Amino acid sequence: MGKTLIELKNLTKSYSGNRVVDNITLSIRENEFMTLLGPSGCGKTTTLRMIGGFEDPDSGSILFEGHDLLPVPPYKRNINTVFQRYALFPHMNVFENIAFGLRIKKIGKSEIAERVAKMLRLVDLDDFGKRNVDSLSGGQQQRVAIARALVNQPKVLLLDEPLGALDLKLRKEMQIELLDMQRSVGITFIYVTHDQEEALTMSDTVVVMNQGVIQQVGTPVDIYNEPINRFVADFIGESNIMEAVMPEDRVVVFDETTFSCVDTGFAPGEEVDVVIRPEDIRITVDPADGQLQGTVTSVVFKGVHYEMLIETKHREYLVQRTMMFPEGSRVGMNIQPADIQVMKKGDR
Amino acid sequence: MMKFLKRAYLGIIFLFLYTPIVVLIAFSFNSSKSRGQWGGFTLKWYLDMLGDRQIREALVFTIVIAVLSTVLSTVFGTVAAIGVHNLGRVSKTAVLNLNNLPVLNPDIITGVALMTLFISTGLPLGPVAMLIAHIVFSTPYVILAVLPKLRQMNRYTAEAAMDLGATPAMALRKVILPEISPGIISGALMAFTMSIDDFVISFFTAGTDATNLSILIYSMAKRGVKPSINALSTVMFAVVVILLLIINKRSDKGEELLL
Numbered sequence: 001m002g003k004t005l006i007e008l009k010n011l012t013k014s015y016s017g018n019r020v021v022d023n024i025t026l027s028i029r030e031n032e033f034m035t036l037l038g039p040s041g042c043g044k045t046t047t048l049r050m051i052g053g054f055e056d057p058d059s060g061s062i063l064f065e066g067h068d069l070l071p072v073p074p075y076k077r078n079i080n081t082v083f084q085r086y087a088l089f090p091h092m093n094v095f096e097n098i099a100f101g102l103r104i105k106k107i108g109k110s111e112i113a114e115r116v117a118k119m120l121r122l123v124d125l126d127d128f129g130k131r132n133v134d135s136l137s138g139g140q141q142q143r144v145a146i147a148r149a150l151v152n153q154p155k156v157l158l159l160d161e162p163l164g165a166l167d168l169k170l171r172k173e174m175q176i177e178l179l180d181m182q183r184s185v186g187i188t189f190i191y192v193t194h195d196q197e198e199a200l201t202m203s204d205t206v207v208v209m210n211q212g213v214i215q216q217v218g219t220p221v222d223i224y225n226e227p228i229n230r231f232v233a234d235f236i237g238e239s240n241i242m243e244a245v246m247p248e249d250r251v252v253v254f255d256e257t258t259f260s261c262v263d264t265g266f267a268p269g270e271e272v273d274v275v276i277r278p279e280d281i282r283i284t285v286d287p288a289d290g291q292l293q294g295t296v297t298s299v300v301f302k303g304v305h306y307e308m309l310i311e312t313k314h315r316e317y318l319v320q321r322t323m324m325f326p327e328g329s330r331v332g333m334n335i336q337p338a339d340i341q342v343m344k345k346g347d348r
Numbered sequence: 349m350m351k352f353l354k355r356a357y358l359g360i361i362f363l364f365l366y367t368p369i370v371v372l373i374a375f376s377f378n379s380s381k382s383r384g385q386w387g388g389f390t391l392k393w394y395l396d397m398l399g400d401r402q403i404r405e406a407l408v409f410t411i412v413i414a415v416l417s418t419v420l421s422t423v424f425g426t427v428a429a430i431g432v433h434n435l436g437r438v439s440k441t442a443v444l445n446l447n448n449l450p451v452l453n454p455d456i457i458t459g460v461a462l463m464t465l466f467i468s469t470g471l472p473l474g475p476v477a478m479l480i481a482h483i484v485f486s487t488p489y490v491i492l493a494v495l496p497k498l499r500q501m502n503r504y505t506a507e508a509a510m511d512l513g514a515t516p517a518m519a520l521r522k523v524i525l526p527e528i529s530p531g532i533i534s535g536a537l538m539a540f541t542m543s544i545d546d547f548v549i550s551f552f553t554a555g556t557d558a559t560n561l562s563i564l565i566y567s568m569a570k571r572g573v574k575p576s577i578n579a580l581s582t583v584m585f586a587v588v589v590i591l592l593l594i595i596n597k598r599s600d601k602g603e604e605l606l607l
Contacts, residue, residue: 054507075510083511087504091526100522101512152512 002030005155005188006051006069011060013046020046021057022212028156028190033182035191037199038209039235044192047209048158051190052081065155080149081158085165086141088133094120094144095129101152119147122181139170146181156188163198175201196236200224208232224277229343233275240281240317244274244342252342255314257291259335263342273343278307278320280339283331290332292317296325369585376578393579403580406564413475413560414543417482422536424483425490429531430524432491433498447488458485459552466553473555481553482543489542490535497531534598541591544584 006028013021021043028034036044049055051062053074062069069077080101088097098119102112120126123143133141142162149157162178163171179202182189193199199206200220208215208223208231216228227233230241244254249264254274266272287293294312301307305320310333317333325331376394380387397403432443450458462484466477502508505527509519525532547562554563561584568577 052507052511054510073510073515074507075513075515079511081508081511083502083504083508085502085504087502087508089505089508089523089527091529100509100514104513104518148512 002032004028005030005032005065006190007061007063008047008051009061009063011047011050011057011062013043013050013055013057020212021050024060024212024214026207026214026217028188030155030188031186033179033189033191033202033204034207035193035199035203035205036207036209037193037196037235038215040194041211042209043212044194044209045160048081048160048190048192051156052079052158053077078154079156079158080152080154081160082142082145082149082162084160084162086145088141088144088148090132090134092133093129094125094131094133094136097133097144098148098151100148105152115151116147119151122150122184123147124177138166139174142166142174143177146178150181150185150187154187156190157182159189159191161192161194163193163195171198178202200236208235210235226341227275227343230273230275230345233273233341233343238278238318238320240276240278240315242274242276242315244272246270246272246342250337252340255292255312259291259340260337261340261342262337263340266342266344271345273345275341275343276317276335276339278318279305280335281317281319281321282334282336283308283310283319283321283323283325284334285325285331287330287332290334292333294331294333296327296329296331299324299327372578373582373585375575376582378575378578381575393575394583396574396576397579397583400576402559402564403561403576406559406561409475409558410544410560410562413479413482414540416479417486417543418536418539420479421483421486421539422490422532425487425535425539426494426525426528426532428487429491429494429498429528430520433495447491450485451488451492455485455546455548456552459549462549463552473553473558475558477553477555478550478558478560481549482546485546485549486539486542489538490532493535493538494528494531497528501527530598534595537591537595537598541588541595544591545588 004027008024008026011021011024012019020041024043024047036047038044046055050057051069053069053072056070064077064079089100092100095116098116099112102115107115116129117126120129123146125140125143125147128136128140128144133144136144142165145162146157159178163174166174175198178189191199191202200223203220205217206220206223207217210231216223216232218226223232223236227236227239233239233241242254244252246252246263246266246269248268249266250261252259252261252263252272252274284290292312294310294317296308297311297316298309299306301324302320305322306324308319308321308325310317310319310331312333319333377389377391378386379390379392432440432447435443459481462477462481463473466473466480471477471480501524506516506519506524509523510516514522544561547566550560551563551566554560559567561580565577565580568574
């Protein structure tokens with residue numbers, strides 16, 4: 001992956017005293033697919049809009065290829081945006097929508113025709129040039145919005161929840177198409193979503209945000225397997241999160257049971273949070289074989305696996321296994337040391 | 349039975365509303381000068397009307413005032429609507445209420461108020477004063493016609509244009525104005541109709557040398573109704589009806605007015 005393209009330094013933005021973006025520092029590389037992920041109101045869209053030039057930060061700076069971007073108005077930035085619900089121009093047909101940016105730049109007629117045709121091919125809408133944008137389906141409008149942005153050959157494409165208005169099946173298809181497009185045009189994508197699955201599927205780097213603060217930056221695998229705190233663990237995927245104590249390195253105690261783990265570097269006796277993914281808990285038929293014992297209270301078939309709730313003396317565990325254990329049965333549960341993720345107690 | 353009563357009720361109401369107009373139109377084609385009897389069909393009064401220099405002058409004056417006030421109030425109203433649209437919720441409500449007040453205010457009060465204002469500021473009553481008055485009462489209608497179009501627009505449309513390299517002025521010209529143009533045209537048609545239609549406010553601001561059609565009809569009627577007044581009134585009625593039909597037809601197509 002390439003060199004640093006955009007740097008956000010200590011960005012802060014408040015609306016009527018409410019800090020929506022709080023001291024964010026982040027660097028984005030060339031050709032990177034970066035996703036800003038978080039619940040609504042976490043500041044991800046505001047961050048994106050500051051990069052696009054539609055909001056000014058209260059403090060902090062944005063560098064683009066090492067130059068200060070903040071004095072540059074949005075219409076002079078070499079950045080294009082795919083807006084929420086597309087914001088296509090309804091009084092223009094598909095061709096004119098895509099050609100808009102090129103016409104503004106006073107590019108010659110034949111070159112415009114050529115570049116728009118190439119874009120239509122890229123987004124698989126070859127014969128749609130003369131169509132009215134209102135006559136297109138959501139997925140087609142989405143592709144026009146992407147073509148309209150990409151035809152300007154930006155260095156960075158900003159996408160603000162671009163698939164939010166589509167149904168699940170179409171969303172999955174578009175995720176793959178977007179990834180293909182990003183690879184074929186080779187530019188940086190900064191993608192905003194609240195859908196953790198979308199973020200994990202598409203990104204090189206995921207930035208998890210909450211209440212205006214970056215919680216964790218990492219690859220999808222890192223974020224999923226080694227969430228840094230309770231918020232990230234809870235937001236990404238399903239999880240069992242427990243309060244625990246670490247008496248020493250590689251040992252953690254919760255639910256009155258001592259477990260081995262692989263984490264080190266905590267103070268002796270430090271209180272921590274522990275996350276265990278539901279697919280990492282193994283069930284034993286004989287309760288005595290398990291580190292923990294409990295009763296199955298609910299079984300739901302999910303296709304690939306069964307999702308079971310197992311009630312122990314201390315709590316209810318969410319467990320996913322391909323083998324079904326009937327409701328009411330007493331079982332044991334085992335957890336491998338590598339499957340226990342120990343996290344600093346978050347102050348958030 | 350119920351259905352019959354409903355129909356009859358509606359019929360009576362329409363009869364009540366439209367009888368005077370129908371009588372007026374009928375008498376504009378009546379060859380007898382007397383209003384009491386039907387003397388056969390004629391177009392004489394229409395020819396009379398066209399031959400009357402006073403009427404021709406008033407007609408030209410009315411159209412000039414209507415066109416000028418329509419153009420100016422459409423410009424002012426559209427600019428104001430874009431401004432209002434981008435206000436915060438509280439100030440938007442306040443401004444809209446202020447905007448609705450002149451719409452609901454009785455014409456006679458608006459007329460007297462404008463006359464008082466013009467006299468106290470030293471602006472002579474006459475064509476200019478009447479033009480200003482027409483702009484004043486038309487502009488709120490333009491705002492009310494344009495605002496819904498702005499509201500229907502995707503809130504990111506202007507930003508999308510700027511994102512693609514358009515300066516704010518270009519975004520306004522190439523994207524926003526074309527998108528709200530149906531509202532602007534509806535507003536302009538309403539302003540034109542209001543201007544042609546108005547008597548009360550025109551009367552108070554006309555002074556002595558400005559005579560539009562409605563004022564002319566009023567002063568002619570005071571001297572005894574000539575049948576050519578019937579013809580002139582019929583023509584005015586027809587123009588207003590046609591304009592209203594166009595406006596309604598447009599709002600059927602999804603352009604809803606705030607009224």
